[in-house]
Amino acid sequence: MQDFIQHLINGISLGSIYALIALGYTMVYGILQMINFAHADVYMIGAFTAYYTAKWMGLENSPGLSTLFILLFSAMFVCSLLGLAIERFAYRPLRNSPKLNVLITAIGVSLFLEFTGQVVFGADPKVFPEVMKDFVISSFGGIDLKSSDVTVLGVSLVAMVLLNFIVQKTKMGRAMRAVSTNAPVASMLGVNTNRIISFTFIVGSSLAAIGSILVGMKYPKIDPLMGMMIGMKAFVAAVLGGIGNIQGAVLGALIMGLSEEMVVAYISSTYRDALAFGILIVILIIKPTGLFGKYAVEKV
Amino acid sequence: MSANLLEVKNITMQFGGLKAVDSLSFSIPKGQLAGLIGPNGAGKTTVFNILTGVYQPTKGEILLNNENLVGKKTYQISDLGMTRTFQNIRLFKNLTVLENVLIATHQHISYGHLDSILLTNKYKKQETEMHNKAIELLKIFHLESKAHEKASSLPYGEQRKLEIVRAMATDPCLILLDEPAAGMNHSETHHLMETIAKIRQDFKLTILLIEHDMKLVMGICENITVLDHGVKIDEGPAKKIQISEKVIQAYLGVEA
Amino acid sequence: MINTFKAPVLTMIVLLIIGIALDLGLNAYIQLMVLYAIINAILAMSLNLVSGYTGQFSLGHAGFMAIGAYVSAYFSTRFPFFAGLGIIFTTVGGGLLAAFAGWLVGLPSLRLKGDYLAIVTLGFGEIIRVALLNMNALGGARGISGIPSFPSFLISYSYACAWAVICFFVIWRLVKSSHGRGFLSVREDEIAAQAMGINTTQMKVHAFVISSFFAGIAGAIFSHITNYISPSTFTFLLSVNVVIMVVLGGMGSMTGSITAAIFITAMPELLRSLQDITGIDLRMVIYSLLLIFVMILRPKGLFGESEITDVWRKYVRKSA
Numbered sequence: 029m030q031d032f033i034q035h036l037i038n039g040i041s042l043g044s045i046y047a048l049i050a051l052g053y054t055m056v057y058g059i060l061q062m063i064n065f066a067h068a069d070v071y072m073i074g075a076f077t078a079y080y081t082a083k084w085m086g087l088e089n090s091p092g093l094s095t096l097f098i099l100l101f102s103a104m105f106v107c108s109l110l111g112l113a114i115e116r117f118a119y120r121p122l123r124n125s126p127k128l129n130v131l132i133t134a135i136g137v138s139l140f141l142e143f144t145g146q147v148v149f150g151a152d153p154k155v156f157p158e159v160m161k162d163f164v165i166s167s168f169g170g171i172d173l174k175s176s177d178v179t180v181l182g183v184s185l186v187a188m189v190l191l192n193f194i195v196q197k198t199k200m201g202r203a204m205r206a207v208s209t210n211a212p213v214a215s216m217l218g219v220n221t222n223r224i225i226s227f228t229f230i231v232g233s234s235l236a237a238i239g240s241i242l243v244g245m246k247y248p249k250i251d252p253l254m255g256m257m258i259g260m261k262a263f264v265a266a267v268l269g270g271i272g273n274i275q276g277a278v279l280g281a282l283i284m285g286l287s288e289e290m291v292v293a294y295i296s297s298t299y300r301d302a303l304a305f306g307i308l309i310v311i312l313i314i315k316p317t318g319l320f321g322k323y324a325v326e327k328v
Numbered sequence: 329m330s331a332n333l334l335e336v337k338n339i340t341m342q343f344g345g346l347k348a349v350d351s352l353s354f355s356i357p358k359g360q361l362a363g364l365i366g367p368n369g370a371g372k373t374t375v376f377n378i379l380t381g382v383y384q385p386t387k388g389e390i391l392l393n394n395e396n397l398v399g400k401k402t403y404q405i406s407d408l409g410m411t412r413t414f415q416n417i418r419l420f421k422n423l424t425v426l427e428n429v430l431i432a433t434h435q436h437i438s439y440g441h442l443d444s445i446l447l448t449n450k451y452k453k454q455e456t457e458m459h460n461k462a463i464e465l466l467k468i469f470h471l472e473s474k475a476h477e478k479a480s481s482l483p484y485g486e487q488r489k490l491e492i493v494r495a496m497a498t499d500p501c502l503i504l505l506d507e508p509a510a511g512m513n514h515s516e517t518h519h520l521m522e523t524i525a526k527i528r529q530d531f532k533l534t535i536l537l538i539e540h541d542m543k544l545v546m547g548i549c550e551n552i553t554v555l556d557h558g559v560k561i562d563e564g565p566a567k568k569i570q571i572s573e574k575v576i577q578a579y580l581g582v583e584a
Numbered sequence: 585m586i587n588t589f590k591a592p593v594l595t596m597i598v599l600l601i602i603g604i605a606l607d608l609g610l611n612a613y614i615q616l617m618v619l620y621a622i623i624n625a626i627l628a629m630s631l632n633l634v635s636g637y638t639g640q641f642s643l644g645h646a647g648f649m650a651i652g653a654y655v656s657a658y659f660s661t662r663f664p665f666f667a668g669l670g671i672i673f674t675t676v677g678g679g680l681l682a683a684f685a686g687w688l689v690g691l692p693s694l695r696l697k698g699d700y701l702a703i704v705t706l707g708f709g710e711i712i713r714v715a716l717l718n719m720n721a722l723g724g725a726r727g728i729s730g731i732p733s734f735p736s737f738l739i740s741y742s743y744a745c746a747w748a749v750i751c752f753f754v755i756w757r758l759v760k761s762s763h764g765r766g767f768l769s770v771r772e773d774e775i776a777a778q779a780m781g782i783n784t785t786q787m788k789v790h791a792f793v794i795s796s797f798f799a800g801i802a803g804a805i806f807s808h809i810t811n812y813i814s815p816s817t818f819t820f821l822l823s824v825n826v827v828i829m830v831v832l833g834g835m836g837s838m839t840g841s842i843t844a845a846i847f848i849t850a851m852p853e854l855l856r857s858l859q860d861i862t863g864i865d866l867r868m869v870i871y872s873l874l875l876i877f878v879m880i881l882r883p884k885g886l887f888g889e890s891e892i893t894d895v896w897r898k899y900v901r902k903s904a
Binding site for chain 2: 587588753754757758760761762763764765766768769772773775776777778779780781782783784790889
């Protein structure tokens with residue numbers, strides 16, 4: 029039983045990280061109806077930004093709250109810029125092109141980031157600096173509540189609450205929802221769609237950056253291809269929840285994190301990655317719109 | 329057993345909470361040139377979509393030659409003899425005029441993959457047949473000189489004509505024309521009227537058309553069904569509809 | 585009957601003559617590149633059928649290639665009969681099994697549109713790879729080694745060319761037929777196609793199955809040229825590579841696919857001098873930039889939807 033609760037905690041921890049990344053996918057899909065293949069690689073850049081920031085500021089061996097904040101902000105800053113640049117230069121020119129073209133371009137950007145990363149950072153993995161000291165906060169009946177888990181959960185929660193606030197309660201958020209529902213009409217009503225789209229990319233990339241720091245805390249090995257697998261899983265989470273739907277992305281991510289943890293714990297770890305694909309195929313065949321998605325009827 | 333070509337019985341189309349079409353019934357005898365009119369948003373194109381299997385009606389029956397169409401897929405309904413044109417032109421833009429028409433003849437092809445790969449006589453014979461048939465159809469609409477041009481390069485009026493030619497190439501018994509005169513000026517509309525009457529006669533077709541151009545509708549339709557908010561509010565010959573209180577109210581609104 | 589075989593046979597003869605010249609003139613490394621180029625051409629042409637002509641974006645081509653490679657490698661290594669002329673059987677067998685997989689994948693997936701279909705095919709490609717990784721009977725992560733090769737370059741070249749010619753003419757003629765127009769109509773406007781009596785789902789499945797068949801064939805030939813295969817060969821990256829070829833060449837152009845296949849195969853060599861100077865392997869970086877620029881600046885690729893004969897006609901007419 030204790031093992032089960034431990035796995036539960038791990039699963040939720042994992043799921044929250046997936047959520048941070050999944051939100052980026054779902055928001056961009058909601059607003060542009062495109063799959064931002066490069067999102068996971070922006071996440072990767074976040075991790076490396078933090079790595080190099082720590083290196084250059086000599087923070088490698090000083091874990092603590094200030095280190096956490098410095099790394100968070102540097103990663104978020106760089107990732108936001110990167111996200112903006114990608115949208116502006118790779119996606120915006122194709123705003124009116126067939127969806128397939130955008131998808132291919134997104135794949136191109138993703139590959140570009142991965143391989144440039146390999147050239148610039150070197151293909152072998154690096155060790156992420158220790159951001160916060162990992163200690164056991166409390167132990168009850170054989171279950172350890174680690175500080176890293178608490179940090180992960182805490183930071184994710186804060187990020188998601190902030191996001192929810194932005195989307196539901198601010199003018200920007202309202203504009204985002206408007207553009208998501210009907211871009212041409214929103215534009216006619218005075219919304220600067222380009223600015224909203226840029227804002228969406230900034231938010232999504234920032235969340236990915238946060239995710240990368242949290243991942244770095246839990247799994248300190250980073251390499252230029254680290255985005256691939258987690259990107260796939262986060263994307264499946266977004267689809268599971270209903271792509272374009274924010275609450276769905278969070279729920280989907282939690283399900284993904286929990287099921288992955290349980291499969292590894294109770295069935296076999298070989299299928300850890302294949303599970304994501306399996307879930308994806310099942311959803312797309314049974315209910316492509318996901319848990320919360322709406323079925324869009326094509327106008328004839 | 330009905331003598332009518334098309335029998336629509338009590339079809340209802342519900343999208344969530346919205347009833348786009350409510351208990352609609354009408355029938356079209358063989359060879360008739362019928363019209364379906366109503367203000368914008370009345371549900372006319374929805375009816376076309378239901379008839380051609382794009383939407384499945386929540387309730388009701390559709391009989392074509394006494395065969396129930398509900399549950400059948402669009403291509404099956406086309407095989408059974410009902411085809412359509414589209415409100416917003418849906419030509420195969422990057423393909424040539426001729427290819428657009430040839431695609432519609434596909435259901436009459438009986439050769440298989442192997443025949444096309446091995447270039448058998450069966451293949452060559454049927455290809456020639458279909459080619460000739462397509463060219464003949466294009467000639468009727470004076471489009472044969474543009475056979476090898478891209479469909480998207482045609483002027484608007486000819487694109488509309490091409491859609492009709494393409495529909496006819498399926499060898500239908502019933503054609504649904506969705507606003508065939510949209511965007512046309514007076515002389516083009518007049519020409520279209522003549523063409524529609526001609527193909528009805530020469531090819532023994534039954535035609536149901538949606539139109540906003542009243543001159544066209546009153547000019548050639550023998551029977552008109554009027555829809556408003558998904559409900560049939562009147563039907564009958566042109567003379568009756570022209571003076572119908574209900575129809576005038578639906579279009580112009582009730583006087584305060 | 586003569587008509588059926590005239591063009592393919594003539595093409596084969598021309599290719600054979602080129603092959604003899606290559607055999608005499610080039611070193612073994614370049615000869616290997618030539619063989620890879622032919623295999624890539626088959627992969628590109630087959631993906632072009634499903635993505636370029638039928639408009640169904642598939643990101644899982646590597647999976648079908650893997651099936652063909654593994655089936656033929658398995659039989660060639662376990663049963664010596666298949667090592668000789670029997671390779672024809674294993675190649676066809678690999679193709680058929682890949683086609684069957686294409687059918688299995690296609691049936692549920694082809695209801696989905698654009699993005700979703702791309703992701704599902706990606707998923708299936710990965711599932712095939714992971715499944716092979718975990719199948720110890722097929723070597724697991726170590727793969728299958730010691731796959732018998734062809735006795736000489738000329739023979740492997742001829743075998744590969746024969747299949748490339750078959751692939752080309754099958755797809756070329758299919759596309760010219762009514763079924764081919766059906767494929768095109770699915771790409772252009774599915775709803776209109778259905779209204780004109782085209783069973784679009786069947787069209788998509790057919791295109792998918794035929795495409796997967798030839799991907800399997802390519803895989804089978806590949807395994808007998810490299811003599812060693814493992815799941816790590818058949819990654820998503822390989823699928824993307826084929827997509828790059830099709831996009832670069834022009835979606836909907838056979839000549840485009842072939843040209844791009846040759847170009848992409850030769851590119852590492854062309855870039856080698858750059859690599860020697862800078863000491864960095866920038867090939868994939870350049871690949872990805874190429875993809876982005878082509879999509880933004882010239883989405884139609886090299887040939888768009890036309891073939892070299894159309895381009896020729898256009899220029900000849902211009903100068904006349």
